[in-house]
Amino acid sequence: MAARWNANADQWTRDVRDGYDVYRDRFTFPAFQEFLPPLGGLEIIDFGCGEGTNTRRLARMGARLTGIDISERLIDHARRAEEADPLGISYKVSSYSADTGFPDASFDAVLSTMALMDGPDFEGAMKEAYRLLRPGGFIAFSVLHPCFITPGLHWEKDREGATVALCVSNYFDRTSFTEHWRFGDRPKDEEVVPFAVPRFPRTISDYLNAIAAAGFRIRRIEEPQPSPEACDAVPRFARWRDLAAFLLLVMAERPA
Template identity: 75%
Template sequence: MTDKAHHEVAARWNQNADQWTDDVRNGYDVYRDLFTFPAFVEFLPDITGLDVIDFGCGEGTNTRHFAKMGAKVTGIDISQGLIEHARQAEIADPVGVKYKVGSYSSETGLPASSFDAVVSTMALMDGPDFQGAMNEAYRLVRPGGFIAFSVLHPCFITPGLQWQKDEHGKTTGLCVARYFSKEVFTENWKFGNRPKDENIVPFSVPRFPRTIGDYLNAVAFAGFRLTRIGEPQPTEDACKIVPRFSRWRDLGAFLLLVMAERPK
């Protein structure tokens, strides 16, 4: 991908940064709070005492959680605006996280083999160069270290996704379409649990469709050895709190988790 694509991603997330930070820290991201992040934490091995870098750390909520789990954490994100919010949170309540503005898909300027693990939560699908991200992750991880990441499940979250409903309006199935499309597009959306009458500008998020082969082959081509794949379902408790989660429990997979090791 060109530098132009990276600049466009940075510009969009700088534009989103203030509203995104406010929404996340005020509990509007229920998918993160009740499903995707708890599932990722359960997927992770013990990271106590490990040197960890968080690719696409955003405003730092998840990054700070990794630090509270006992890791020594560095966060990197292409958005200056999001990193500023992360740094402000660190100043207000220090947990030892260091932050860096930059793309995780190219040379980060950090020393080779300087981390025990690379983690990334729901960010890598929004970068234009996934192979570049895997190459840089491999360079940064020490032999024997690992990468663990979560992305939207590419087999179900496709550009042509549609829910099927019966005559009573009950959701009965998930239709996927344009799975092999590589056409980059911009999705405009806002968190669904916001009041309907709020005058909130939707987030503008560039999307880079990929197949499951695109993801897994890039991990392998970088030199990693795949060790674990996860496709978690929302818990029963989460579905009680947010009933629409049951669609992802019963009808299709929302989340893909990948773990891979750099051979010793």
């Protein structure tokens, strides 16, 4: 995992900061931000913080942030952004599925945006999140929707070429694999080495049962659709508005 993301890190950081991650900018992070309660004054740890873009956005919502990621290269980029424009964020190279080195009950909230589906041990992540939270604290995360983003998905089109359905298959196939892709809004003739992203397919019961087994009480689940403004700006988002869910948001609390 670390080697894969270290290899991805430089191009990933450039692409994100150059605005090529339109899903993040126009859909997944705005939906996550709307899902959250007020964060002012909370001590928060960001699981899988990457190059720190979302961590910085969360800090600007008034929270005190710590970011962890398994990739040393991504953490290097996050630290450089903090040095250039300090927001009081600290970063650490660490897996979110193992002992992160922080004391028990160190944080008011654990947040994670589009990262937990990319680790092999979701159960371990939930156990560590529970350990790190103070009683009454909460975890909130976003992942690709496991019911629709399956290993065998493809879009179906009608005779005129319009997208009319999403075909999902191999839902119960939990075989890990590496997906190779690049951001779709890059110039088509630009030569860019595709990212190599490890994938660990899970069912929705895998996610929810691991949350419950760690001791959490699930408070809220949402499957947001792209906003009208997002669909106007990125017309292909209409597929996720009308035909299937792209995103799963979960909030759970550690009982007081």
